[in-house]
Amino acid sequence: MYRKRRSTAYKDNAYRWNRENYSRTRRFFDIWFFVFSLMAGFWLNKKSWSYPGGVTEEKRIARRKEQAVWIRNTLLELGPTFIKVGQLFSTRADLFPSEYVDELAKLQDKVPAFSYEQVERIIEQELGKTTPELFHSFDPIPIAAASLGQVHKATLHSGETVAVKVQRPGLKKLFEIDLAILKGITRYFQSHPEIGRGRDWLGIYDECCRILWEEIEYLTEGRNADTFRRNFRAQDWVKVPRVNWRYTSPRVLTLEYVPGIKISHYEALEAAGLDRRALARQGAEAYLRQLLNDGFFHADPHPGNIAVTPDGALIFYDFGMMGQIKTGVREQLMKTLFGIAQKDAGQVVTSLIELGAIAPTDDMGPVRRSIQYMLDHFMDKPFENQSVSAISDDLYEIAYNQPFRFPATFTFVMRAFSTLEGVGKGLDPEFNFMEVAKPFAMEIMTNGNGSQGNTFLNELGRQAAQVSSTALGLPRRLEDTLEKLERGDMRVRTRSIETERLLRRQSSIQLGTIYALIISAFTLSATLLLINHYLWLAVISLLVAGGMGVVLTRLILQLDRYDKMF
Template structure:
């Protein structure tokens, strides 16, 4: 029997690889089709394009769910890359929840015995029906001999071998995309695939999740209104995670909370305050706060579940965030753009004029009182639109921050329609506005740095004046005037002219091919058809360039 299974294994791998490649080819065909203006009945209006994009994003979500565990996690990781995918796709993938059927109870028992050995004797009561099932594992409630109530997160059998095959095919797909002259431009698909491989393989090791849970619990040990389950280390391994059982009411079940005598508005404030503590004070935060991972205890305390996806802000990024908050609070778009460049959010060699203008508009719209209830959601949406196809490279940590805050903002509004995350955030952001949040001397250090920069510039003024006067005397001084809007319009006009010229040329070649095809020597029609191929490729590239320019201009007009 084992020999038959080993003989069938290569065939199963081949079938699995073909299934993945079929989905990739269909997706690329959809993207090509959507890029053609003639495929839209009545013309490609922004509304029709957005509707088509939503359809494709939903199709991709369904495909990832059907492909299974690795691709569900891949979709969740891609939802943190708005510089790679359009904003509509990012929003759809961010809601990707891996609810899959549970595997049989006897397989769960067999894996427990394999992983724990004699330690299984500590478990005296294991529920047959799981509390929940996902793509990586399912959770069973149990009792220990000591009377302690726990939950056991048990990994799906044979998951690692399937993961490795899927990740291998992902690497192949990334290599193909990278070699394409259009899709590979400006994006390192191979590096993205390698990063996904590293993250996904780490998520298979439940010992890392146990460390995350323990660290997260340590942050809130003195907070009576926050509950984090403790780890039972002696019953936790690479494929089994044992945590304390903390029952609660699902956080978005508003009616159940009211029946239990719990104020939903107070729960929203507790959650918002705990999130701001995670970001500002600790730099280690829960990156997936959807309602399935949050509950409310009988006394109104907030309970966190599932620590597989956590975010961490480096000390350097936290300092930069403090500087960004100060710049945003003072509405200084130039300083904010400068800090974003220093943090690596914006490429250092790009024209920051259009970027500064868009940032100024975002600050005016998002940070002008009275604040809208969904200010974080709106700000993250503007940011996602801004970074797609542009010289922005948002750090993954910042994307997780924005997504976590916007997700919790939605949870807060479901609990209390008047919930405002910005209002609750004010006391937590004040330390960042006055310092970087890491010490009382930071404000003086910052002032000293600015005075030093100002003095160095002042010292250099006489030398620069002398050089400018010398060039003026020699007739070498040139005055360059750059008008960002006019410059962009001029480039679009030139591109449009080239497109029109190539369209006329294509039409002429088509007429020539038709005339030659109807003549006594129809094979001569191949000559104009062959000449039309490179002209057509150039025309397609111009159309892509025109669409990119139109997307940036439409973003600017909507901000106005």
């Protein structure tokens, strides 16, 4: 029977972007207003006077958390483009402080579903036939509704049950308007002396645009699903819905209906008699296979996108955002992993440079030292006991405020790992991603290069070769250095803490002299004004002198402290 219900229950005008008469100009003002409010907030954060009762680290964190909640709510009100941009930024702990990133990660697609009439209209426009002509039955109530589209269950005339994903109406137009405005904002950020420094905002904007446009192209999503399905052909414990291409277009995607229990519904999984521990390991293995074997991975593995069939196979949904890693990059990722395991900052820096994760600069010393510090201090537990999110947090901590940025692929991998670790820990509190990763990575490396034998020996051999080539290269490097010295091309940077202190003391003394002069001038003026009966002006002058006096006293106390340091 063909189920059809005219429903107006979904009509929701609570969000401005969802209203018919929402103008482009109004949107322009709404978005810029948000950006300026945000910048004003950031500016205030830096001013110690804006914290009543004095500034402390706790107060700063509390303020940032409050702001993060406001940002999340405003992005939600600004609609689909901003929800997606916010979700993308939730992977960029290298660009924003952790309070903001954590809050953005909670950005759910809580937007009203669109009406069934609109669904019918889009299907007809896209597939050239009416819904009853195409489907035997079509459930008007969506299984799931998100910011970009919604999924309906339906049956084809052949009897096959399908899941039909329909894109939200007007999305392309909204993207065009929003992304044009965002381009203006990006240009402004890039040219800003403070916000633009050391950050490639235009590059980040281009990356966001590419991902967003790809996500609303359902033909690409269908092709991704096919590739993913092919990659897991040999693993019967992974299920990927088959695409029904006859019923698919850029805005309508029809997939084989594969229901399952969501991986985060623990009670339901247990009730079905499924082994939570085994599922956690399976999830990790499926991911490692994607990353290390196929180089094609699901970049958005949140629990909503993974389910389990009654016989324990994992189902993956949503192939709108996929990451791709080239073979060379996979090898570098392994090298980074080895470097971390051996606490060798030099190796980590080299592989991160080769990965394009950090840009080489004249002096990599500070970066190497901070990585070595992290390896020595934070990673005191055995490698197997490390958590991926702790490692990525540490890496982001280093990257934040440094003049380099991680490319999107790298942050996608990190986010995928961290999310998956969270999913695994939810399933099995004892779960450890690294523990699963190590033997698997070994197996893949040995199998992948079958003829090369033992991987560890290979790695050791490679490192030995590296050491010898460095040794052989030493005379050449010494000669280069001497040549540079002769040419006068060598710049030597020295830093003496004592000299710095002395200089600071000198400039404080100079400043003190200026303050003393100003105080005398104002005191003198106050006396003259008083003699001439300008009482109020005299008081003001005296107050200024008093204020300067306080500043001078603080400066003298500071000088006293410098003296004690010598």
